[in-house]
Amino acid sequence: xxxxxxxxxxxxxxxxxxxxxxxxxxxxxxxxxxxxxxxxxxxxxxxxxxxxxxxxxxxxxxxxxxxxxxxxxxxxxxxxxxxxxxxxxxxxxxxxxxxxxxxxxxxxxxxxxxxxxxxxxxxxxxxxxxxxxxxxxxxxxxxxxxxxxxxxxxxxxxxxxxxxxxxxxxxxxxxxxxxxxxxxxxxxxxxxxxxxxxxxxxxxxxxxxxxxxxxxxxxxxxxxxxxxxxx
Amino acid sequence: xxxxxxxxxxxxxxxxxxxxxxxxxxxxxxxxxxxxxxxxxxxxxxxxxxxxxxxxxxxxxxxxxxxxxxxxxxxxxxxxxxxxxxxxxxxxxxxxxxxxxxxxxxxxxxxxxxxxxxxxxxxxxxxxxxxxxxxxxxxxxxxxxxxxxxxxxxxxxxxxxxxxxxxxxxxxxxxxxxxxxxxxxxxxxxxxxxxxxxxxxxxxxxxxxxxxxxxxxxxxxxxxxxxxxxx
DNA sequence: CTTTTCAGTGTACGCACGTTCACTATGGCC
DNA sequence: GGCCATAGTGAACGTGCGTACACTGAAAAG
Numbered sequence: 001x002x003x004x005x006x007x008x009x010x011x012x013x014x015x016x017x018x019x020x021x022x023x024x025x026x027x028x029x030x031x032x033x034x035x036x037x038x039x040x041x042x043x044x045x046x047x048x049x050x051x052x053x054x055x056x057x058x059x060x061x062x063x064x065x066x067x068x069x070x071x072x073x074x075x076x077x078x079x080x081x082x083x084x085x086x087x088x089x090x091x092x093x094x095x096x097x098x099x100x101x102x103x104x105x106x107x108x109x110x111x112x113x114x115x116x117x118x119x120x121x122x123x124x125x126x127x128x129x130x131x132x133x134x135x136x137x138x139x140x141x142x143x144x145x146x147x148x149x150x151x152x153x154x155x156x157x158x159x160x161x162x163x164x165x166x167x168x169x170x171x172x173x174x175x176x177x178x179x180x181x182x183x184x185x186x187x188x189x190x191x192x193x194x195x196x197x198x199x200x201x202x203x204x205x206x207x208x209x210x211x212x213x214x215x216x217x218x219x220x221x222x223x224x225x226x227x228x229x230x231x
Numbered sequence: 232x233x234x235x236x237x238x239x240x241x242x243x244x245x246x247x248x249x250x251x252x253x254x255x256x257x258x259x260x261x262x263x264x265x266x267x268x269x270x271x272x273x274x275x276x277x278x279x280x281x282x283x284x285x286x287x288x289x290x291x292x293x294x295x296x297x298x299x300x301x302x303x304x305x306x307x308x309x310x311x312x313x314x315x316x317x318x319x320x321x322x323x324x325x326x327x328x329x330x331x332x333x334x335x336x337x338x339x340x341x342x343x344x345x346x347x348x349x350x351x352x353x354x355x356x357x358x359x360x361x362x363x364x365x366x367x368x369x370x371x372x373x374x375x376x377x378x379x380x381x382x383x384x385x386x387x388x389x390x391x392x393x394x395x396x397x398x399x400x401x402x403x404x405x406x407x408x409x410x411x412x413x414x415x416x417x418x419x420x421x422x423x424x425x426x427x428x429x430x431x432x433x434x435x436x437x438x439x440x441x442x443x444x445x446x447x448x449x450x451x452x453x454x455x456x457x458x459x460x461x462x
Numbered sequence: 463c464t465t466t467t468c469a470g471t472g473t474a475c476g477c478a479c480g481t482t483c484a485c486t487a488t489g490g491c492c
Numbered sequence: 493g494g495c496c497a498t499a500g501t502g503a504a505c506g507t508g509c510g511t512a513c514a515c516t517g518a519a520a521a522g
Binding site: 054055057058135136138139140141150177180181183184186187188190191194198212215216218219220221222223224225226227 | 284285286288289366367369370371372381408411412414415417418419421422425429443446447449450451452453454455456457458
C-alpha cells in the first residue's frame with residue numbers, strides 16, 4: 001500500500017508529452033491543445049489495438065485508459081462515452097478506406113481491376129486494424145457505430161455507381177442497374193477484405209486471396225458486359 | 232424486501248413444465264431428461280432473442296437466466312460458459328441455413344437463381360434471429376464462435392462448388408476456378424442476406440432486395456458463362 | 463505578476479457480473 | 493417404499509465496471 005508514488009510519472013504526468021513535443025513543429029496549436037490532441041489520439045490508438053482481440057461492446061473504458069496510462073476519469077475530457085469513441089474510430093477508419101478507394105480510382109483504366117485489387121491488398125495489410133474494426137463492427141453490438149458504417153458503405157456504393165456510368169458500354173444504363181452492379185462489387189470487395197484479414201501475416205495466403213479476388217471481380221465485369229436488363 | 236416468495240413459481244419451480252409436458256408424446260425420454268432439454272432450449276431461445284439488440288460478447292449469463300426465469304447458477308447445468316452456449320447457437324443456426332440451402336438445391340434448374348433468391352428471402356424472414364446471429368458473430372468478439380461459423384461457411388462454399396461442377400458448361404473447369412466462383416456467390420448471398428436483414432419488416436424493402444439480389448446472381452452466372460480462365 | 467482555465471489525479475460509491483457452496487425437492491430405479 | 497441422482501434454489505463472495513467529486517499544477521490570458 002505504501003511507497004507507490006511517482007512510479008512512472010514525469011513531473012506529475014504519466015504521459016510524457018515533453019520529449020515528443022519539442023520535435024514537432026505544430027506550433028499553430030498551443031502546447032495545451034496539442035497535448036490534448038495527442039492524448040485523444042492515444043486513446044483511439046489504444047482502443048484500436050485492444051479491438052484486435054475483443055469487440056467494441058466488450059471493451060471497457062478502464063481498459064483503454066489503462067493502456068494509455070491515464071486515470072479512468074480523464075477519459076471524459078475527450079469522449080462522453082465509449083460509443084462516442086467508437087464513432088470517432090469509424091471516422092478515422094473510413095478515412096483510410098476512402099484514401100484506398102481514391103488510389104484505386106486513379107489506376108489506369110486498361111487494367112483497373114488488377115490495380116484495384118493490388119491496392120486493396122496493400123492497404124488492408126498496412127492498416128489491418130482499421131479494416132478489422134470496420135468489418136467487425138459493421139454488424140456489431142453498438143447501433144451508432146453500425147449506422148455510421150452502413151452510411152459510409154452506402155455512400156461508397158453510390159460513388160462507385162457514378163464511376164461505372166463513365167465506362168463506354170455502361171453509359172446507357174439506368175441508375176438502378178448501375179447501383180445493383182456497384183453493390184455487388186462492394187459485396188465482393190468486402191469478401192476479399194475478409195479473406196485477406198483471415199491470415200494477413202501469411203504471404204502465400206495473401207497472394208492467393210489477391211489472385212482469387214481479381215478473378216472474382218473479373219467475373220462480375222464480364223457478366224456486366226453481357227448484361228441486358230429485362231425490360 | 233418482504234413477501235416476495237412464490238411470485239410465479241409452480242411447486243417450487245419458476246418454470247412451468249407440468250402443463251406443456253402432458254401434451255407432448257416424447258415419452259421416449261423420461262420426464263426428467265425432457266424437462267432438462269426444454270430448459271436448455273429455453274436458454275438458447277432467450278439468448279437468441281436478447282442477441283437481437285446486443286452481441287454475444289456483451290450478453291451476460293445473468294441476463295439470459297433472468298429472461299428464462301431460472302436462477303443464474305442453474306445455467307451451469309446446461310453450459311459451462313456463455314461461449315459454449317454461443318457454439319451451440321451456431322450449430323442451431325447453421326441447421327437453419329443448411330435446410331435453406333437444401334431447399335434451394337431442389338429448385339428446378341431452368342430458373343435456379345430466381346428460386347434460390349426467393350428461398351433465401353423466405354428463410355431470412357422466417358428465421359431472422361438465426362441469420363442475424365450468424366452475420367453478427369461471424370466477425371464478432373468470441374473466437375470459438377467465429378471459428379465455428381467460418382468452418383461452416385467454407386463447407387458451404389465447397390458444396391456449392393461441387394454443385395456447379397454438374398452444370399454442362401462448367402464440367403471442364405478446374406477445382407480452383409469452381410471454388411472461386413462459388414465463393415463469389417457466397418459473398419453475394421451474404422450481401423443479399425445483409426440487405427434483407429436491414430429492414431426485414433418492410434415488404435417493399437424485401438421485394439427490392441430480392442429483385443436486386445436476383446440480378447446480382449444473374450450477373451455472376453453470366454460472367455461465369457463467358458469466362459475463359461487465363462492459361 | 464496575477465488570475466483563470468482545464469487536462470489529468472485520486473478516492474470513493476454503488477452496481478452487475480461470474481462463480482462458490484450447501485441446500486431442496488422431485489423423477490428414476492431397485 | 494426407500495435410496496440415489498440431479499435440476500433448480502438462494503445466499504454470499506470477490507472483482508471490475510462506470511461515474512461523481514474535490515483536487516492539483518501548469519499553460520494561457522489579463
